[in-house]
Amino acid sequence: xxxxxxxxxxxxxxxxxxxxxxxxxxxxxxxxxxxxxxxxxxxxxxxxxxxxxxxxxxxxxxxxxxxxxxxxxxxxxxxxxxxxxxxxxxxxxxxxxxxxxxxxxxxxxxxxx
Amino acid sequence: xxxxxxxxxxxxxxxxxxxxxxxxxxxxxxxxxxxxxxxxxxxxxxxxxxxxxxxxxxxxxxxxxxxxxxxxxxxxxxxxxxxxxxxxxxxxxxxxxxxxxxxxxxxxxxxxxx
Numbered sequence: 024x025x026x027x028x029x030x031x032x033x034x035x036x037x038x039x040x041x042x043x044x045x046x047x048x049x050x051x052x053x054x055x056x057x058x059x060x061x062x063x064x065x066x067x068x069x070x071x072x073x074x075x076x077x078x079x080x081x082x083x084x085x086x087x088x089x090x091x092x093x094x095x096x097x098x099x100x101x102x103x104x105x106x107x108x109x110x111x112x113x114x115x116x117x118x119x120x121x122x123x124x125x126x127x128x129x130x131x132x133x134x135x136x
Numbered sequence: 137x138x139x140x141x142x143x144x145x146x147x148x149x150x151x152x153x154x155x156x157x158x159x160x161x162x163x164x165x166x167x168x169x170x171x172x173x174x175x176x177x178x179x180x181x182x183x184x185x186x187x188x189x190x191x192x193x194x195x196x197x198x199x200x201x202x203x204x205x206x207x208x209x210x211x212x213x214x215x216x217x218x219x220x221x222x223x224x225x226x227x228x229x230x231x232x233x234x235x236x237x238x239x240x241x242x243x244x245x246x247x248x249x250x
Contacts, residue, residue: 128178
């Protein structure tokens with residue numbers, strides 16, 4: 024089983040729609056969680072951290088469910104400019120005490136006019 | 137401006153010809169790493185470094201070497217490139233604490249080995 028799993032999509036949604044992605048992780052020792060956005064052939068960019076209490080940044084809301092080991096990203100009022108691939112990232116300490124970063128393979132979102 | 141700079145951005149080379157991809161960051165970050173990205177496989181970590189002279193293997197280290205002699209630089213070395221190393225490579229840096237992850241990525245190096 025992969026350490027981090029995402030539905031690759033694509034999710035095709037009309038402008039203005041609300042869309043949600045989930046990401047599951049297998050290691051219960053995972054400590055911190057993030058969502059990145061990656062445009063085609065560009066570098067990933069940090070979108071937001073994910074906290075247990077949930078957090079919101081404008082139209083974006085991230086949630087963490089430690090019991091079920093998944094994180095989610097909700098995008099409200101989708102814009103054409105939201106079209107991208109969204110990467111889930113999970114961090115944990117490895118046996119050497121260093122952070123081990125694992126990226127999901129990404130979920131592709133296409134917002135349609 | 138805070139940034140991670142990779143060079144070159146594009147490279148076509150022949151099998152067996154040693155090459156180095158440079159990576160430099162100006163944020164005094166302890167943590168740096170290299171990834172390769174391939175269709176359907178996502179980003180896979182090659183090597184990472186927690187600080188100067190401290191490096192460790194990631195998930196796909198075979199065929200690669202790294203060094204961290206200075207805090208700002210983390211070059212990726214392919215001693216004898218092969219066609220299966222054709223990929224898009226990213227360097228990343230970030231804070232030491234696991235919580236802060238790698239907030240900054242370079243713009244990528246597209247490598248083709250023929």
